[in-house]
Amino acid sequence: MWVSIAWRLFWRELKRGELWVIAFALFLAVFSVVMLTGITESVRSALYQRSASFLAADLVLRSSRPFRDELLQVADELEVQQAQQMLFDSMLFSAEEMQLVTVKAVSSAYPLRGELVLRYGSEVGQGASGRFEPGDIWLEPRLLSLLAVEPGDSLELGMAQLRVAGIIEAEPDAPLNVFGGNPRVLMHLDDVAATEVVQPGSRIAYRYLFAGSAGALSELRQQFDDRLSVHEQWQELDPETAIGAAMERAESFLLLAGLLGIVLAASASAVAANRYRQRHAEAVAVIKALGATTGTARKIYCSHLLLVSLLSSLLAIGAGLILMVLVQQGIQLWLEDYQPVFSRRPLWMGALTAVICAGLFSARPVWQLAAVPSMAVLRQLPEWRFDVWHLLTGALAVWLLMWLFSKELMLSLILFAACVLFALILMGLAAVLVRVARPMAAGQSSALKLALANLRRRLWQNSFQLLTFSMALFLTLLLYFLRMELLEQWQQQIPEGAPNQFLVNIAEHERSGIEAFAAEHQLELDTFYPIVRGRLTETNQQQLRQRASKEEDTERVGVGRELNLTWTSELPANNSVQSGRWFTAATAAEVSVESELAERLGIELGDELTFSIGGQTVSASVTSIRLVDWNTLQPNFYMILSADLLADFPASYLSAFYLDAERSAVLNQLNRQFPTVIVLNVDAIIQQVQDIIAQVTVALSSILLLVFAAAVLVLVAQVQATMEQREQELAILRTLGARYAFLRNAMLLEFAALGALAGVLATILAESVLGVLQYRLFELPFQLHWNLWWIGPGFGILVVTLLGWWQLRQLLATQSSVLMRRAIYT
Amino acid sequence: MGASGSGKSTLLGILAGLDTASEGEVFLAGHPLHQLDEDSRAGLRASHVGFVFQSFLLLPGLTALENITLPAELAGIHNAKARGLELLAKVGLSERRDFYPTQLSGGEQQRVAIARAFITEPRILFADEPSANLDEKTGLLVEDLLFELNQQQGTTLVLVTHKTELAERCQQQYLMHHGQLEQQTELASISEQRHVG
Secondary structure (H helix, E strand, C coil): CHHHHHHHHHHHHHHCCCCHHHHHHHHHHHHHHHHHHHHHHHHHHHHHHHHHHHHCCCEEEEECCCCCHHHHHHHHHCCCEEEEEEEEEEEEECCCCEEEEEEEEECCCCCCCCCCEEEECCCCCCCEECCCCCCEEEECHHHHHHHCCCCCCEEEECCEEEEEEEEEEECCCCCCCCCCCCCEEEEEHHHHHHHCCCCCCCCCEEEEEEECCHHHHHHHHHHHHCCCCCCEEEECCCCCCHHHHHHHHHHHHHHHHHHHHHHHHHHHHHHHHHHHHHHHHHHHHHHHHCCCCHHHHHHHHHHHHHHHHHHHHHHHHHHHHHHHHHHHHHHHHHCCCCCCCCCCHHHHHHHHHHHHHHHHHHHHHHHHHCCCCHHHHCCCCCCCCCCHHHHHHHHHHHHHHHHHHHCCHHHHHHHHHHHHHHHHHHHHHHHHHHHHHHHHHCCCCHHHHHHHHHHHHCHHHHHHHHHHHHHHHHHHHHHHHHHHHHHHHHHHHCCCCCCCEEEEEEEHHHHHHHHHHHHHCCCCCCCCEEEEEEEEEEECCEECCCCCCHHHHHCCCCCCCCEEEEECCCCCCCEEEEEECCCCCCCCCEEEEEHHHHHHHCCCCCCEEEEEECCEEEEEEEEEEEEECCCCCCCCCCEEECHHHHCCCCCEEEEEECCCHHHCHHHHHHHHHCCCCEEEECHHHHHHHHHHHHHHHHHHHHHHHHHHHHHHHHHHHHHHHCHHHHHHHHHHHHHCCCCHHHHHHHHHHHHHHHHHHHHHHHHHHHHHHHHHHHHHCCCCCCCCCCCHHHHHHHHHHHHHHHHHHHHHHHHHHCCHHHHHHHHHHC | CECCCCCHHHHHHHHCCCCCCCCCCCEECCEEHHHCCHHHHHHHHHHHEEEECCCCCCCCCCCHHHHHHHHHHHCCCCCHHHHHHHHHHHCCCHHHCCCCHHHCCHHHHHHHHHHHHHCCCCCEEEEECCCCCCCHHHHHHHHHHHHHHHHHHCCEEEEECCCHHHHHCCCCEEEEECCEEEEECCHHHHHHCCCCC
16 A cells, blocks of 8 residues: 555655656766776777777787797687787898898788878878788888889898898887987788898797687686796786877876765765755655554655666666667777777766765765654754754765776765865864954945855754865866866877977088978977997996897897987986986086986996997996976987097987978979988877867766766755755745845855855865876876966855756745745645 | 644644654554554555545545545445545536546545545544635634535544634544644633634
């Protein structure tokens, strides 16, 4: 029998809007989780698929040992696509010239991801697209002039004769680090044996390339992990590259935004459930007085919560799924060969969120509702009291959600502790501010007086309201500014018109010629950086055995590869001194070392480094450790020496300029005029980074919107919670003759004051948290956000006042007789 | 009858089994209320007790008819709807059967509440200031209806009021004074006292 009563009441309550705020709050929490998990996974998989094209595969295993059939067989059994690649340095001989090159020998299936563009011709963009076959060798364009060959000529590599087929226009896994590399050539793996360059002891990098479904690849990784030796390791997407860093930051942001959005939506559902309890206490007392047991009353109202949770979760999961499909389609537009990835994780995460939100945020108030004594029909219920247990279960739910979503215990604990701390600080500040409002009211206009009196009268309630308002505003502001900052940082990384052509290996006597060439073609030439090639041989008179170059870890082969040493008296842009001091006028025999290299080699301030340069040794003491921003596509150096050490060595120079895509013909001219100068075009890299940034920006913006929606919902739930009280007060004031304009002004002022207070508190919090996050999470330098100080309070006033007005405008317009009747009869 | 805070509502609550007494024994329809737990008392109320409250206390989510049939449904009575329609007709609100409480006037709401009180054919009916929230004319109509139905159903009516005229219509009157109940034999003495609530 209770079922039919419960069912009837449920639909009526739904129609009357009693359950909407709970329903919408749950919807938003579940939807946020489904969408964020779904989008994060889609975007991540898109970015990985995109970055897979940088690896030319989904997964790359690097090895210093020859290919093992055992591993190839496992991959075959798992039906994973595979290709192999060998990288080594060797001399290449033409009839007249010779040149040290980096050879990339690949199997026919290469590349598994991304695009390899070859041309039967000698200039970029000209000639037919090439197909890669055994017996052929493909050269980087500059090699044609360096070796004085044309397509069709033959070259000697070791013992083999190979035919120059044409040029490499684009190579998916070309190294991102563009400085100081040998020219590259591409040949078929089958021809390697004939060259006989692979001898015991030769330094060769072997790579296994794999591509396939996520499931098959993870199975492959698992099966491989037990069989790998120390010589074999997986290649991860290098976080040092601009793309890797952009992705990691974006993921941190998505995660943080997601957590905050969920906390907001969940708080809204808690506030709404509390209001539901207050509004239904009387009805429960009546039902119980009329003969229902506590159990029956509980079944009736808990079934409402269950139904509303089910309904809103199902809708939210459905809506989340639709959105995910749309996002996947959007990604497909951008990434042609993108394979949509649908995992069940968003679904069960959504369902679990619904259970946590409904179970820990909303269930307690509804459960307690049934405990209202039937005696309440005769005697007024005691005033609402602060429910410590509800707060505790709510807090537990917040933390559980954070943990579930971040999958990181420490991060969730820290974030949770921060939230609790903020709540306490805000509560204290709010209470103080509301109390201070009393003396301010004296001597003000009557509408302002009434507004301040209203704020003061509901001190406890208002402190709580102020707390949630501030939290909601704070989170929105925080995300808005973080997003803005990330975008700015990314933009700065690759500013408009940043040099996209690098000139390497410029001889002293060519400098003036290059300058004249640049002036003739209206190119803005960067500074000439002098470069002396040298090898770090000793630290503190101890021979070095380690690999002393960072590039080797990502791309280059060869022990003790020469480093590009430079000298300058000024600290380069994007560099900062971490410890020690920069060169002074009196500097002599000093060196400044990049921080990560210093850490890896255990170099400390005061250490004595010995370099071997052109057969001579040079010693310098370390006087500074430098932080270098590797994300910028600018010339960066591991070692900067003082001028007195290097100035006498013959140096080559490095410079750069920006060139419009339409004027690429200038490059061919430059190549012809200065055949020994290497021109490196980084346009493709810049374009790829910018594409990714554009996509991530869309994801970030949509999540900001979602968090804002959750914040608005909290505000709405809070205003709704005071609706009955406002209605009664309004009835009394209207009966006493207060005019519409007066009441409206008082109400607007009350909300504006609340909004301003909440905005100021939110601003203070946002500024401090931004500082911490910037430094800790995103590794960005600290900056004060001047804009925040007017946007924060302004945004608070605007949003809170508008929302208050929107919700209460109908109440204000209600006739006083109707208000009186409602106040008395209900 | 009794002044505000004299303990009328507390007594009514204890008599109806809504509340329990800290000491003493209460028997309702032969059942020892003081020995029953809350759920048993609720069961007893469902089968034996009816209520009419000062502020009507209809459930806003249910229509007039559904409000009336609610106690019958809770008690598991089968022909609740037919009986509800009959009572609705008796209180003169047949045309308002699908109206929600907010769409009804105060007098109409209290008539629905009276019909609700009688649907389970209770042996005892507790009424707490049934006309205090109504204007005099409507109040009188509601009181008439209450006594009329009470007469028809042969129910015991326990009424709390501060209106002498209403008290005079009852067979026995008691005055509550600082938690003490005194039986009044002469009604005139009550009217001499000024009771507010």
